[in-house]
Amino acid sequence: MNAAEIKSRLVENAAVIYPGIYLNQLRGESIETQCQELLAGGIRNIVINFEETELINSIGISILLGVIESVNHSRGTLVLSNLNASNRELFEMLGLMSHVEMLDTEEVALAKVSGRVETVM
Amino acid sequence: MPDCKPTQILSRLSAQDCIKRAAELSKISGSDEVDSRSAHRVVMLLGSRGVGKTELLRQCFDDAFSASGDTVPFFYAFGPSFAEPSSLARDYFSQALAQFIAFRRSDPTLIDIADEPLAVIARAAPAEDYLHVRSFVDSFTRAAESGDAVLAGRCAKSAPPKLAAQVGLRSLVMIDDAHLISDSEFRSEFLCALAGNAVAINVSARYVLTGRQRELTRLIGNEQRLLDSLEIIHVEQVNEDHLKPLLLRRAESLDIETNDSTIELMIEQLRGDPFYSRAIIDAAAARGSLKTFIEFERLYANELRRGRIGHYFDAMLGEAAPEPGSARAALEALQLIVEAGSQVPIDTVTERIAEHISDPQALLARMHSRELLDLTLGFASASPDNVLSDYVRVKYAKEIAGAATPMAGDELLSEKLKQSYALMMSRYNRAIESQLTQLLIRFDSQSVPASLFDQESHEKRYRGMSRVTVRRALDEEPERVRLPQIVVLNDVGSGKQPGVTWQLLAASGFEGGVYTDANEVVWLIALINSKEPVDLESLGRIDQRIEQSLRAYAARQSAPQCVRWYISKEGFSAIAHERLSSLRAYRSTFAHLDLIQDHLTKLALEVERRPATEFELVIPIEGEAELIAARTAEQIARAADFDTESINQIKTALIEACINAAEHGESPDGKIYQRFAIDEEKLIITVFNKGKTFGWASGQSTPSVAAQPVKGARGRGLQIIRALMDEVTFDRTDDGSRLVMVKYLKRPGNQ
Secondary structure, eight states: OOOOOOEEEEETTEEEEEOOSEEOHHHHHHHHHHHHHHHHTTOOEEEEEOTTOOEEOHHHHHHHHHHHHHHHHTTOEEEEEOOOHHHHHHHHHTTGGGTSEEESOHHHHHHHHTTOOOOOO | OOOOOSSOSSOSSOTTTOOOOHHHHHHHHTTTOSOTTTSOOEEEEEOOTTSSHHHHHHHHHHHHHHHTSSEEEEEEEOOTTOOSHHHHHHHHHHHHHHHHHHHHTTOGGGGGGGGSOHHHHHHTSOHHHHHHHHHHHHHHHHHHHTTOHHHHHHHHHHHHHHHHHHTTOEEEEEEESGGGGGGSTHHHHHHHHHHHHHHOSSOOEEEEEESOHHHHHHHHTTOHHHHHHEEEEEOOOOOHHHHHHHHHHHHHHTTOEEOHHHHHHHHHHTTTOHHHHHHHHHHHTTTTEEOSHHHHHHHHHHHHHHSHHHHHHHHHHHHHOOSTTHHHHHHHHHHHHHHHOSOEEHHHHHHHHTTTOSOHHHHHHHHHHTTSEEEETTEEEEOSOHHHHHHHHHHHHHHTSOOOOOSSSOHHHHHHHHHHHHHHHHHHHHHHHHHHHHHHHTOBSOEEEGGGGBHHHHHHHHTTOOHHHHHHHHHHOOOEEEOOEEEEEEEEEEEEETTEEEEEEEEEEEGGGOOSGGGEEEEEEEEEEESSOBOHHHHHHHHHHHHHHHHHHHTSTTOOEEEEEEEETTOBOHHHHHHHHHTTOEEEEHHHHHHHHHHHHHHHHHHHOOOSEEEEEEEESSTTHHHHHHHHHHHHHHHTTOOHHHHHHHHHHHHHHHHHHHHHOOOTTOEEEEEEEEOSSEEEEEEEOSSSOSSSOTTOSSOHHHHSOOOSHHHHHHHHHHHHSSEEEEEEETTEEEEEEEEEOOOTTOO
């Protein structure tokens, strides 16, 4: 299976990753690879923006949990943003809230990972 | 069933007394055959003595006659009085002519002109038929006057189909007592006519023969041409569900007071025979009452001695044993066999009757053909007709043994009264056993409320509730028992002790519909009828037999799992219940059987109830094909007025179902099938594959998520599906698995 192309951008000392319309195994693995590269390159603050993400499947979630663990292990910060109601419900149902912070917008998330603002969840 | 025939012409039963047998009538007339030209044209109607074959033919005649359609009915009953072929031919021809004319003129009274001279009969024909009717009469008259009986017979036999064919109609020729042609010269000619008809292309006729079944089958013998086109219809005894209301109606019409249990006893004791039953009811008319068992048994004893039933058997014996001395021999033979209660070597019987008759073998053969006894492979046994056995006892005691007549009362009456309670009990046991059997056959991996298999738990939950309330509450019960799929049911014995009878059954099948040794299961079932809750002592006796069966199954090379299920009419004593609980046995009452039956019926109806709109989608197991499924679901759900949140939930659940089917399905065709069904209140999505086990852990009969929360991606998938959809069920299909997900529309009043 070919790796899926995942958009991302660097903002100062942080990176923003855009999983795209459907977070499945293919895209999850691409995100995982990108995160590992970012961590290896010294970027420890990562935001995953789900604004375009319409659907997330359980394999994608499993991989995301692995990513969260890797970032935490590297003493980095990972924040999820722009989740629609359904995806947020899904994450809540599967208990991801206790592992990762979810914020409403990318800007707030970037401010959070940069240590510039306090957030209210 | 449709109503009885509109006009009673040949039928001996009025519409009120008519036993409705629409299926048999349709088979006899051939009206249920798609192509009458290629259908069997010779039909043999077989059934035991008194089952109603003649009446069926008569009703069939009446139906066809009243319909005035394209079928001309002809009914003829052979009788011993026409042994001489030319007389037989003349009678057969006259009847054919009269019935044809009656049919053409829609006037059943013209059937009776058959006894008139042929010229008179012909003159009754309608004007448009007169010429060819006259020509038939002339042809027959010439044949008869030539003195050639064979020619006259041939002319007579061909008359019904040819008369009908002349006016463009088909013929339905019904021959009763056809066994009586076996000894006449008419036989071979008649068989030739039948066989010729079977292969004839231009004559559209259907022949239906009935009579004594043992002689009839001999009559056909090995006539190959006939056998090739022969259709056999077996007439069974009238169903009790039809007979009981018929008898109650007849009693009411005769102003006889009766009740259900006496009528049920009568049906049981008389084996549902309409003739015997009517004889008893008619006899009761003089007293005006048939309310108690003793009234019935008294009438029964009288009927055997002096009534219609006795006369009927007297006549049958007289036919079978007409020679001097042979009547006694016949009665001796019957008495010997009836008293033996089992098979008796034929030599023993012939030895017993040899002093009364010169050819005992011939007598026994005649009795066999009249179904007075059964001769099989060198043995003689009694007819299954208990009424005949009672008649034999009474007749033998009176006429041969010379038993003293009681000053008052009746020994048979005393005996029958003693048997009546046991008879009704065995009837009740049979009914409940039949209910259980029917229920077990329906076991097909359904989930049913667990309390129906645990009497104590059921009582705790539902004590004091009405049956309707219990039914509703059962639907909400979270604990379930997954039934096996039953494929074989065996009787493994029975037993009784004072106040308790039990029947043991072994129901073998598979759990989860997975046909492997590991999933093979046997339910050992004790069906217990007792007046009190089953106590430990009775349970111990029943268990002895169950343990034997368990040991037998355990000794098999691949021993199946064994499940015990005890079903008691009155439940179990506390201590017996405790013991069953320690054995991890299911324990139910008869009332629970009804509830299980209701539940299975409800499940079946839910499956059958098809929604108004259905869509189907097949996607390949590749790439991101599940997205196509999700898009399809979105469109369908949107059209069905689901809100955005529900639509997203449906899509997510469907994605998970597809992934599950793709990952675990081991699908040989690499496809996932989906069906979307919408009705007023819900969307049902069925996802299925042709793989082995999707949604099920290997070797388990129930989905793993049902038992405990799971970890890992696939466990999450099922967890997601269950959380997002309102109902989720997994089923095995013969070649794969099926996941059914239901989402309800959140409309006001539909929460």
